Amino acid sequence: MYDVIIIGGGIVGTTIARELSRYNNKVLLLEKDIDVSMGATKANSAIVHGGYAESHSTLKGRLCYKGRREFKRLNEELNFGFRETGSLVLSFHDDKEPLEKLMENGIKNGLEDLSIIGTKEIMEIEPNINPNVKYALYCKGAGVCSPYEMAIAMAENAIKNGVELKLENEVLSIEKKDNLFKVETNEDTYCGRYVVNAAGLYSDKISKMVGVDDFEILPRSGEYILFTRGTGEAINSVLFQLPTKFGKGVLVTSTYYGNLLIGPDSNDDVDKDDTSTHVDRISKIYDKASFIYDKIDPKKFIRSFTGIRARSSTDDFIIEETKVKGFINVAGIQSPGLTSSPAIADMVLNILEKSGLELIENPNFDPYRKPIIEKKPLKKFSEIKDKIDLPLGSKGRIVCRCEQVLEKEIVDALHRGIKVKTVDGVKRRTRATMGWCQGDFCKPRVIEIMEKEYGEKIDPKFDIEHSGVNRVQKSELLDYLNGLKEE
Numbered sequence: 078m079y080d081v082i083i084i085g086g087g088i089v090g091t092t093i094a095r096e097l098s099r100y101n102n103k104v105l106l107l108e109k110d111i112d113v114s115m116g117a118t119k120a121n122s123a124i125v126h127g128g129y130a131e132s133h134s135t136l137k138g139r140l141c142y143k144g145r146r147e148f149k150r151l152n153e154e155l156n157f158g159f160r161e162t163g164s165l166v167l168s169f170h171d172d173k174e175p176l177e178k179l180m181e182n183g184i185k186n187g188l189e190d191l192s193i194i195g196t197k198e199i200m201e202i203e204p205n206i207n208p209n210v211k212y213a214l215y216c217k218g219a220g221v222c223s224p225y226e227m228a229i230a231m232a233e234n235a236i237k238n239g240v241e242l243k244l245e246n247e248v249l250s251i252e253k254k255d256n257l258f259k260v261e262t263n264e265d266t267y268c269g270r271y272v273v274n275a276a277g278l279y280s281d282k283i284s285k286m287v288g289v290d291d292f293e294i295l296p297r298s299g300e301y302i303l304f305t306r307g308t309g310e311a312i313n314s315v316l317f318q319l320p321t322k323f324g325k326g327v328l329v330t331s332t333y334y335g336n337l338l339i340g341p342d343s344n345d346d347v348d349k350d351d352t353s354t355h356v357d358r359i360s361k362i363y364d365k366a367s368f369i370y371d372k373i374d375p376k377k378f379i380r381s382f383t384g385i386r387a388r389s390s391t392d393d394f395i396i397e398e399t400k401v402k403g404f405i406n407v408a409g410i411q412s413p414g415l416t417s418s419p420a421i422a423d424m425v426l427n428i429l430e431k432s433g434l435e436l437i438e439n440p441n442f443d444p445y446r447k448p449i450i451e452k453k454p455l456k457k458f459s460e461i462k463d464k465i466d467l468p469l470g471s472k473g474r475i476v477c478r479c480e481q482v483l484e485k486e487i488v489d490a491l492h493r494g495i496k497v498k499t500v501d502g503v504k505r506r507t508r509a510t511m512g513w514c515q516g517d518f519c520k521p522r523v524i525e526i527m528e529k530e531y532g533e534k535i536d537p538k539f540d541i542e543h544s545g546v547n548r549v550q551k552s553e554l555l556d557y558l559n560g561l562k563e564e
């Protein structure tokens with residue numbers, strides 16, 4: 078019997094699990110997929126937002142800055158990768174009013190690090206962008222992080238502190254009897270006093286299982302283009318254009334590791350699971366981003382991807398104990414859900430406590446988690462080439478030459494309390510296969526290590542089943558852009 082059963086291993090579910098592991102409760106985290114962080118948490122802009130964009134009248138407006146303020150401490154404890162870069166909302170018009178409105182809203186949300194700056198200051202921060210920019214809203218403390226590493230770090234640390242994680246457990250039904258919830262999955266049935274529904278796009282379906290049907294989750298997709306490592310170094314902060322009713326628009330940023338990232342767009346006519354990308358959509362993103370930064374080289378494209386926002390029919394976060402006592406919905410967590418996640422977890426713990434869950438401190442709680450990899454500049458090929466062809470198991474052996482990932486880092490990633498069943502899972506932990514060749518060279522080498530460490534065969538097809546969606550490739554984008562030029 079569990080005190081709390083959390084459904085959904087995205088950033089929200091894993092952060093709640095880790096926060097609960099500070100206390101002496103029996104906690105179970107259920108995830109339907111083969112790993113944590115397989116939903117919106119693995120495919121988003123990875124921005125730690127300022128907190129000025131959402132109205133103070135919304136929960137998402139009030140929670141964003143609260144969450145943002147926790148990132149520095151959390152990263153010091155968990156080492157998932159976070160950097161304060163600052164962000165700029167750029168305006169190419171003489172009218173400052175839209176920026177002033179955003180700033181006013183940010184001040185209502187409690188922000189103290191906002192200012193409106195002019196062309197000269199903007200160009201000092203960002204010397205490589207369109208010099209026709211007139212004004213910008215500058216938020217000093219906004220930043221970038223590695224979102225899937227954050228969820229993995231939360232889950233690893235929660236497990237270390239006593240949380241049980243069960244992957245490949247899809248919740249199929251929930252029944253409440255004698256003040257206990259019986260949660261049935263494809264694998265087993267689990268009993269718990271409280272249930273936290275953090276199932277992202279499917280949180281409406283889970284909620285309906287206990288008869289709470291007062292909201293729907295409406296998917297809204299956003300596509301992106303990611304470029305090779307180093308391409309992001311010409312951009313110092315996160316660059317937004319003025320927001321529209323569909324969101325914050327196409328942004329230009331460097332990822333935590335220095336790849337240029339542009340996107341997302343916005344489309345409501347999608348299925349919840351359709352993460353394919355489309356050449357016409359990503360070419361429009363390329364156009365919009367090129368207006369801000371015209372040195373984007375499409376030949377340096379490495380990947381396109383799609384994230385699906387879990388927009389609720391109330392258009393706000395829904396975080397509450399429902400009419401079914403002990404059943405807590407954490408739904409509609411669209412952007413800025415990643416930034417807000419630490420504040421969401423605090424809020425959920427308060428709700429649980431008010432509902433009767435005793436939070437007695439776990440004296441053995443250890444907040445620290447060592448990093449798997451450290452961000453370091455890539456060495457010249459001539460400096461590493463001797464380490465690449467070393468036999469399996471050799472000291473200093475490099476497995477992935479693009480990202481210069483060591484064998485010992487992959488071995489470490491495989492033994493941290495979560496069984497990593499796919500190369501994609503190794504990629505999100507170590508960056509192996511994430512470079513220029515996208516795994517052509519190192520995928521079989523990663524599989525060789527997984528097989529040695531786990532003592533079982535790894536079927537590469539398993540990866541394709543779990544991450545093989547229809548994505549636009551570089552050649553298709555280049556042909557399309559050339560075609561447009563010729564027209």
Ligand SMILES: Cc1cc2nc3c(=O)[nH]c(=O)nc-3n(C[C@H](O)[C@H](O)[C@H](O)COP(=O)(O)OP(=O)(O)OC[C@H]3O[C@@H](n4cnc5c(N)ncnc54)[C@H](O)[C@@H]3O)c2cc1C
Pocket residue numbers: 084085086087088089090107108109110113114115116117118119120121122123124125126246247248249275276277278279280283298299300341383384385386387410411412413414415416417
């Ligand atoms: C395009 C895009 C851009 C974004 N950009 C940003 C940004 O820059 N900054 C920011 O702060 N936020 C951003 N967000 C929002 C942020 O990504 C999300 O708010 C956050 O990832 C939501 O986390 P989650 O845990 O609620 O959902 P998810 O990560 O989707 O996790 C839900 C989990 O529940 C599991 N699940 C579903 N059904 C079941 C079931 N029946 N049984 C068991 N498990 C189940 C799923 O498999 C999934 O792993 C963006 C989102 C998108 C889509």
